[in-house]
Amino acid sequence: xxxxxxxxxxxxxxxxxxxxxxxxxxxxxxxxxxxxxxxxxxxxxxxxxxxxxxxxxxxxxxxxxxxxxxxxxxxxxxxxxxxxxxxxxxxxxxxxxxxxxxxxxxxxxxxxxxxxxxxxxxxxxxxxxxxxxxxxxxxxxxxxxxxxxxxxxxxxxxxxxxxxxxxxxxxxxxxxxxxxxxxxxxxxxxxxxxxxxxxxxxxxxxxxxxxxxxxxxxxxxxxxxxxxxxxxxxxxxxx
Amino acid sequence: xxxxxxxxxxxxxxxxxxxxxxxxxxxxxxxxxxxxxxxxxxxxxxxxxxxxxxxxxxxxxxxxxxxxxxxxxxxxxxxxxxxxxxxxxxxxxxxxxxxxxxxxxxxxxxxxxxxxxxxxxxxxxxxxxxxxxxxxxxxxxxxxxxxxxxxxxxxxxxxxxxxxxxxxxxxxxxxxxxxxxxxxxxxxxxxxxxxxxxxxxxxxxxxxxxxxxx
Numbered sequence: 001x002x003x004x005x006x007x008x009x010x011x012x013x014x015x016x017x018x019x020x021x022x023x024x025x026x027x028x029x030x031x032x033x034x035x036x037x038x039x040x041x042x043x044x045x046x047x048x049x050x051x052x053x054x055x056x057x058x059x060x061x062x063x064x065x066x067x068x069x070x071x072x073x074x075x076x077x078x079x080x081x082x083x084x085x086x087x088x089x090x091x092x093x094x095x096x097x098x099x100x101x102x103x104x105x106x107x108x109x110x111x112x113x114x115x116x117x118x119x120x121x122x123x124x125x126x127x128x129x130x131x132x133x134x135x136x137x138x139x140x141x142x143x144x145x146x147x148x149x150x151x152x153x154x155x156x157x158x159x160x161x162x163x164x165x166x167x168x169x170x171x172x173x174x175x176x177x178x179x180x181x182x183x184x185x186x187x188x189x190x191x192x193x194x195x196x197x198x199x200x201x202x203x204x205x206x207x208x209x210x211x212x213x214x215x216x217x218x219x220x221x222x223x224x225x226x227x228x229x230x231x232x233x234x235x236x237x238x239x
Numbered sequence: 240x241x242x243x244x245x246x247x248x249x250x251x252x253x254x255x256x257x258x259x260x261x262x263x264x265x266x267x268x269x270x271x272x273x274x275x276x277x278x279x280x281x282x283x284x285x286x287x288x289x290x291x292x293x294x295x296x297x298x299x300x301x302x303x304x305x306x307x308x309x310x311x312x313x314x315x316x317x318x319x320x321x322x323x324x325x326x327x328x329x330x331x332x333x334x335x336x337x338x339x340x341x342x343x344x345x346x347x348x349x350x351x352x353x354x355x356x357x358x359x360x361x362x363x364x365x366x367x368x369x370x371x372x373x374x375x376x377x378x379x380x381x382x383x384x385x386x387x388x389x390x391x392x393x394x395x396x397x398x399x400x401x402x403x404x405x406x407x408x409x410x411x412x413x414x415x416x417x418x419x420x421x422x423x424x425x426x427x428x429x430x431x432x433x434x435x436x437x438x439x440x441x442x443x444x445x446x447x448x449x450x451x452x453x
Contacts, residue, residue: 054324079365101367103370122332125404127404128400172288172289231296
């Protein structure tokens, strides 16, 4: 079997990128984003992208870099509050955005990877999200039909991975990454540590290797914090 | 004197019951966590994938992999668990969360809520708010009673794009507390902030409401 391990982000994306493609990118805000693969996509210059991601990074980091570079034609996202350029481009009509409720977005991706073409949800009934969509009553309540999402490529970030493509995420950096890994025609994963096969706890694997086609160890991670909030050491702990 | 943001969130915290699983929206609702009444233990859900959200970390102990839905660094508790976004919203949509506290731009007498965009001017996106109002058992809104221009935010009918239809149970503003009851009954003013008069509330509220308060 050919190895899944790639030496760097650029070679990991070799042959996968084309103008007009759909890319899913894991992460919530800047937490758990595939930093190195995003940089490699920026350097490739590929354009007219449809990007599926909960957010679009911030000005100057993460997917915000692709936005600044004019590579994104359309975003499918739930929240853009942290990105001024995004808001401006959208309001000026220069960026197409399919606003999707966060839970619906997660489920559309999950469905895409699980071979389920559509599902019904209460979320968004009676709002602009429901426009043009089929509704149906179940047990006296109205539900909205949402279609699954798939992508030509999904890029995800995990904490640890092995040569099989098995992945383990860390804390809230997991977020959209596991579903996106399943919904890309090809999934490229970048990890902080690439460990010898057999050393991951098999009961603790979040993404089984079948979903991951290529894997690389990121050379460096900035893991930028979006909003640093702390408490002084003198204060007593309270939830 | 009308309530401050701290007062409003303290009032919202009185709606918490022991054993509740609670989701607090970003912005003002986050402050509810500072006012959890003694003897009441709740588990905070963060929709980006965590149950059992702890307080802000001590300086120097912040972890970029541990943030809440507002992207703020937080800490974990012994009881915490992590999960992916689909699981998180299964929890929310599936009716497993007892209470959600959200901010708003407009609340209407029929229980409609608008809190995600002003067409042509401002767009943040709905984030998880549409899922929360569609799935959580009880929805409380905390907001300023009026816009900076003085215009009432408790309206007859929302003019902004909706987050949900007939979804608000209780509204807490700087002027008082209103039972909205998802629009199934008339809006009822049930509490006034100290020093605020009924006349003042009437003058500053677009929506019709009933009250037993003098």
